Amino acid sequence: MQLTHPAFIEPFDLYMFGKGEHWDLYRVLGAHPMAQDGAEGYRVAVWAPSAREVYLVGDFNDWRWGEYPLYPVGVSGVWAAFVPGMRKGALYKFGIRTGDAGGGRIVYKTDPFALYAEMRPGVAAVARDIDNHQWADDDWMQRRAEAGPPLRQAVSIYEVHAGSWQRKTDGTGVGGHPFLSWEELGDGLIPHVQNPGFTHIELLPVAEHPLDQSWGYQTGHYYAPTSRHGTPEDFKRFVDRCHQAGIGVILDWVPAHFPKDDWSLGRFDGTALFEHLDPRRGEHPDWGTFIFNYGRHEVRNFLLANALYWLREFHIDGLRMDAVASMLYLDYSREDGDWLPNEHGGRENLDAVEFLRQLNVVVHGQFPGAMTIAEESTAWAGVSRPVYTGGLGFTFKWNMGWMHDTLDYFRHEPVHRAYHHNALTFSLLYAFTENFVLPLSHDEVVHGKGALLSKMPGDAWQQQASLRALYAYMWAHPGKKLLFMGGEFGQWNEWDESRALDWCLYQFPAHGGIHALLRDLNGILRREPAMHAHDHDWTGFRWMDFSDWGGSVISFVRQCPDREGAPPVLWVFNFTPVVREYYRVPAPGGGTWREVLNTDSEYYGGSNAGNGGELQARTDEWSGGHHLVLTLPPLAGVALMPG
Structure with missing residues (x-):
């Protein structure tokens, strides 16, 4: 490579950087391909206002300091140079002589604006360019912009650690490491997210x-x-x-x-x-x-x-x-x-x-x-x-409060849940003070906390039933949803970033049933405006009954009053392993009500206790209101809709 030359940076760029308002700063600082005086190369620039000298070092000069100087750009604190012959893929760092007494020290720093870097344990920046992809998502970007903030949209998030969703142990991963490429992740992850309906x-x-x-x-x-x-x-x-x-x-x-x-x-x-x-x-x-x-x-x-x-x-x-x-x-x-x-x-x-x-x-x-x-x-x-x-x-x-209270409630044996009923109801006192996301994230399944399924008490059947009830309660509760990977099929082991998820569990019907339940929960969430359009205000939620602490039963309605023809969804939860027959639940209206989801369905791995698909609401003689007489399945949630 040839020697470096001073590089021009627009005064306006430096002015906006000094103000802290240069939104494209990454196109000014860092390393970018360009031509100068008929030569191809890179312009490199770094902010180091207290440096005495700055040199570029890299694999192109065996990392020797003192050969490729950068030049101060006015009094901006920025040092820059045009480097003829520098090519895409070059490894580089900045060698900076500090302003310390006694001539300073030389420190080697990576580029803060590096667009690419070495695979660990290397830390050098890699010369790259920005404009390297022809996008084909115009329809998506236009719809997103026209829709605006997703407050009234269905949002169901699948949280992923790309390094451990799946891994390769045969040395065929990226650079011989166990990591899948982005292409391989897309091949598997995208359909896996589409199937249960995450947004x-x-x-x-x-x-x-x-x-x-x-x-x-x-x-x-x-x-x-x-x-x-x-x-x-x-x-x-x-x-x-x-x-x-x-x-x-x-x-x-x-x-x-x-x-x-x-x-x-x-x-x-x-x-x-x-x-x-x-x-x-x-x-x-x-x-x-x-x-x-x-x-x-x-x-x-x-x-x-x-x-x-x-x-x-x-x-x-x-x-x-x-x-x-x-x-x-x-x-x-x-x-x-x-x-x-x-x-x-x-x-x-x-x-x-x-x-x-x-x-x-x-x-x-x-x-x-x-x-x-x-x-x-x-x-x-x-x-x-x-x-x-x-x-x-x-x-x-x-919503960290909801997460802590809810997981604490579900950790208790069902016989003790009556004494912790307020852990379920308390979140509705503040549910609309913020625009909340309900997270069951990676933080809850590491460092000895155990996987979500292993947190549940009882034998394996009760643990799986409780997890299904937890998911139904989470999806029914106001707020957007977030679930960490592995939760969608009920992984038993807590997450470990050094190993892949336990995909083998899909061969067991109970784990496939958990996945199927999430698919149906996301279906209701996305299909019914009542389940997402008013996540953040009181008009979308109404308690039916939260007073049965002794039975550990709650019921509420999700609704969308400002959208004509949007039906309500009535949710009833029984958090004990006792089947409760002839249980009376207030209903928001009369007529026929359909059981549209039951987490105790044998389709999900449950015992198939339920209500046979349809019920007729009864009229309260003393109030003129309506109620349903239900069979409440054990450790389960039931969703009902009119018609």
Whole structure:
């Protein structure tokens, strides 16, 4: 390769970067193919304002420092150069001489804007370009934009860890590793998601990360899809195929922290560039990671542009943000004296609040129909309320309270559930304070917690019946749905990122029955407006009876009052193994009611107790209302509809 030359960067680009509002920043910084003075090569640029010198090193010069200099671009803190002869696929890093006393140190850093990176354990950036795929999902993208935020749509999310959904043990995976390629994942995953009727796939973080056991939550390269499954082009083709199959794709995104690896963002130019210098604000005590300095314009721009990068360049349909609570509170997981209050003396991280609000405004403004989802585990008010009303502006918030209470209830032996009845009913006191997603996520099936099925008490039949009842209750409850992989067929073993799911269980009818139940639950969810159009307001829900704590029975109606001809769905649950005959349940109307779903059906692996398909509502002489006299199957949920 020839020597480098100074590279021109538009002053407007530098101005917008300084303001923290350059939404295409990833096209300015990083490495991009271009021609200059008749020569082909790459322009490379990096932000390192405290550096004394910056050189490009790579496999093209045996990683020698001092041969390919970058040049300062004014007083912007950006260093850039045109590198004639640099080719796609070249491995590179930046060699940075810091401003330390005594001539400084030389640190070797990967490109923060790398579009691709080596397979672990390598950490070098790989020269790539962005415009490398011809999209064929125009119909999907247009429908998404016209439909707008999916608050009134059916949303049923299948959460996936791409590295362990399936694995190869014969050495034929990507690069000889056990990982399936994006093409192979698409071949198997897309029909597997279509069959039970999930509307979206949510992928655990796919940005490059050096440690498999982190599941992607310790991100090393924010702009590089992991090489474990192929190239960025391969990932784009995967998303394109999902859209053409009618499936949305959500990414787990991690703006809350980043690892301390010496090759990554930390102390990038010898100073605390991306993170706070003071560890009381700049480090996570639990995770041993750095915290982004959300108050610095350039750092905020790095993250904002990254969110837009996935949405624009990969057509991603939503971002689920991990550990939002850790961003919002300065004293998160800290003892007194280990944190610094804000300028008003409070515990709120005002810079992070402003960053999240700006992010949500920009995302929803530029990508109509795309969603942002917060994993926020506290009672922070207005997480999913608009910014103009004082909220954070997320589309949805994970309902962690519902998840904890519900799993705690189902862990109890049925004979004891009467004493925990409020764990079922409490969630309806706050169900409409936010736009909630009900998550049964990866976090609930790891680190000794056991799989969902193994959490259930009793013998194998009761465990499977309880799991079916749990799923029916979750799908009937207001809120969008999220289920981690393996739950769709009732895996017994808790999740292990180093091994594939236990697909062999499909040979057993009871596990196939769980899968069939989810298919029918998703069918009702998608087909009936009553089950999704009013997930986030009281008009879509009405209690029929929640007072039978002794029998562990509840009943309620899902409804869609503003859509003519949309029938209600009456749900009745019996959370004990006792068949309850001649059980009287209030009904929202008279006439014939059809039993449209019964989790105790033999089709799902149940005992087939039920109501023979149809019932006639009876009139209450004293009130003029109506009721049904049912046979309530054991450990089961029943759905009934008029007609």
